[in-house]
Amino acid sequence: MKKCHIAYLACTAALLGTGLGAAPSVAAHTVRLVKPGQSIQKAVDAAEPGDTVLLTHGVYHESVTLSTPGLTLRGMGRRTVLEPAADAAQTAGAAKAAGAAADACAAGGNGICVVGTKNHRVEDVTVAALTVSGHTRNGVYATETDRLTVRNVTAVKNGVWGIAQEASVRGVFRGNTARDNGDAGLFLANSVKEEQGATDTDGTVVERNRLEGNRIGVTVRRLRNLTVAHNHLTGNCAAVFVVGDENKPKAGLVTVRDNRIARNNKSCPKTARLDALQGSGIVLTGAEDSLITHNVIEDNVGTSPLSGGIVLFKSFVGTTSDRNRITDNDLRGNSPADLVNTDTAGKGNTFEGNSCRASQPAGLC
Template sequence: MKKCHIAYLACTAALMGTGLGAAPPVADHTVHVVHPGESIQKAVDAAQPGDTVLLTHGTYHESVDVSTPGLTLRGVGRGTVLEPAAGASTAGTATSTAPSTAPSTGSDASKGSKGTKAATSCAASGNGICVVGTKDHNVDGVTIASLKVTGFAKTGVYATEADGLTVRRVTAEKNGVWGIATEQSVHGLFHDNTARDNGDAGLFLANSVKEELGATDTEGTVVEHNRLEGNRIGVTVRRLRNLTLAGNQLTGNCAGVFVVGDENKPKAGFVTVRDNRIERNNKSCPKTARLDALQGSGIVLTGAEDSLVTHNVIKDNVGKSPLSGGIVLFKSFVGTTSDRNRISDNLLRGNSPDLVNTDTGKGNTFEDNSCRTSKPAGLC
């Protein structure tokens, strides 16, 4: 099929000399090569589980739905760019202050197969790349890699009901709501991405923004070595459990990291935030219907339990918000306390103040942190 469909054998069983047995049979996989001006969606729809859709250098004006398990959608780096199609709504017309606004997965979400209205509605509603499964059947093992998504009204890369999603070396920039976002997903891996100047969170991970549900166990999702800058919030973890944020760099946001829970059961928690560098998140963002004005927040925990914040470097986060400070334990707006969280072995300098605890929860500990100022006094 000319440029759009180039097949190759990923592995070939072979005899390697006298006395050596044949290698175990391995399924053949196809690489579908797409060039600017050709349809990414057609290549994705033609792909089988385990295939790769490779986007060459250039700009593509398209949104894409992925529901094929094991598919890899990969570019060649920042030179592969996805932008909205001509006439589509752009980030400039989107409401950037509504983290409760989820990308629509459509009224036919129960279908969930390739080419359904469910998948189409996600991309058509203002998102760049959509990975969409269903409550009855997750889409498994999808990888999005080595490309840039920019200017979409809602989210650059959005996934729901995904198991084992990998997003790596993706730049998500100037999207109206989120840079990269997931809901109701498990076993995710997000690494070496850049999320910059998005309307809400650079990385947003949640159970659901449309339903009042207890926190979801992500079964070990990892967010590591990402760069988050210029967003409203660098990383938001909302109503989730069993997740790690490690080795990320967050700067120039209104707030660096938010771990958010509420009154539902189970509570959010068992989140580890470690070895991150969080500096100068002093952009000013106005109050929204869900959240007070933000400025100068490094890490905020609210309505969370049994979480660990450790070995982070947190510097020069200064603002006038009730949530300002290097590490802040803040009582949730629905009155849920944070309990049994451990804040230890962090280096904090120049924050206003370094440590804050306005929560009335039980069992929270601040120990062995290198810091100078706290509210109330005595936490350092």
Template sequence: MKKYHLVYLACTVAVVGTGLGAAPASAGHLTHVVHPGQSIQKAVGAAAPGDTVLIAPGTYRESVTVTTPGLTLRGMGRGVVIQPAATKTAAKTAARTTGKSAGRATGKDAAKATDTCAAAGNGICVVGTKDRKLEDVTLASLTVTGFTRSGVYAVDTDRLTVRKVTAVKNGVWGIAQEASVRGVFRGNTARDNGDAGLFLANSITTEQGATDTGGTLVERNRLEGNRIGVTVRRLRNLTVAENHVTGNCAGVFVVGDENKPKAGAVTVAANRIVRNNKSCPKTARLDALQGSGIVMTGTEDTLVTQNVIRDNAGKSPLSGGVVLFKSFVGTTSERNRISDNELSGNLPADLVDQETAKANTFEANSCQISRPAGLC
């Protein structure tokens, strides 16, 4: 097996040969080029902060863990496919080997993180720590598919960028992030994943109040055929805008609970949310889903505006165009504003407010049917 190649980002041959083009890099930053049959993780382990790992088209059977700040992991288009290792034994061996090779960047922690990522069933993991968030990592222009948990999973990151990534047929989430701030998720495709195409949360395992994301942005993604297109769970200060959401059991979920501070201060704007009529069975945490456009439960101070929400129809308690649903732990939604949306063909109604208190505002929406009547 040949070693991966090291070239300077400013090198004309490397830039022109890949057909990508790039701005001149800072002095000393390298591009590590990986070809089919070579190890992405080995190149990631050898990379220094600010370097780029550039992946040539082909299929790579491995999990990859990034623990180096400022690293860019970029494929030469969606023909770069990352899949699970062929066997569990091969996956464990690869994780141990490539983890050791990552010692230059992060020492023993990298080996442990690499092994954990693969063993948990994830494709690409971007991992910081509670005490020191991993900063300025970029993932771009590749496909990740077939993992039992997540295609991309990030924890404890700051300013993570995920763009033009295709996450298909992963067991739980397509692209997931927790305990992170100032992320940008732009131009991705998440399709046919077991739970949410895009999942963002404060903490997956710990009961705690909503956290401020510092302005995380989810925009211009295509989300289709998942259980839920986008889930925003126990977060504040986040924008979901200009996404195309179709063919899921539910389009967008903004979820809170009884913890303080309450989830909210989220903007859901200018999305196209149509025909999310796939049927998904009840789970331990959530009722059966079908025909839900936007669902808000246990949230406050959220703005839903200028969305096109059409033909989302079902018989679930959460079905409808925009649904305010009292949370399963009894937390009400308050001071949310639903305005200037275009709604039609949603059943049982375009606007559904199941809250008993009149604490939310519906204004200037173009719609036909509401429950209770008078919201249109």
């Protein structure tokens, strides 16, 4: 008991030193300190609901799976780094030591996995104050979660998504940096493997993140009831995508507001699912009843069919965008135009109070 108490006090002091532990801890909750060379997964597996696994500065060559409700996995800032194991032997050894869940996470090419089930979502997990880098698929990947919080995480040069979540509700993604990831910096979806209608996120929030150099800054795919606000997006091929398709209900009820979206002019080639991208600010395709407001969108320039400041585009399976409101945005220097509506079959879309110079068709400014 004395040893545990000393370890707890040491961890609390470390938290206070980083400014992360100003609030008093609940006495029943344990802080489990992990240093480079020690197994993060073993500490996670030993943790009880409400515990914190605290990672010191340094590089960890490991993948980690979290499925305990109320668990916090926290580093001490960007210098706490999770990278893939250096070689196959190291990966196999780490997976054997950590167990099947971590093995599956690593085999999937992910850095951190937060995993619930369809019948039992994992609740109140937090991932904070660390870097995930160089994983072949995703830096942080979550599925079947409720009230997941990802904050102050840096996701860099991961093969697909920097931070991703599917089949989840009430998530909070705040203060993260996602840079130079292969697809989206932040990717939120109903399901990546199943064809189904858009699902309600019960108010998921994506705010105050910096998203730079990715294929797409933020992708919101087949979801409803979600807010993307106060983010800075630059240097991506496209900044924000709100994507729907022919399934019912349609994607929509998404609010995109108060973001700064500038010079997303990286060039990305065509894929099997999407045309070539360059110079796209905010794109709505197959979405309904969404609000795009009070964004500053400037100097997004490209020759893709999806280029422009704010673009309404009929989905590639022919689904229209309907009843979306584009209001009070500040647009300048976007090409081929500040406002672009190629979804001529869409119904009830409105453009009001925007500051802009050019639109396609004319008259939207």
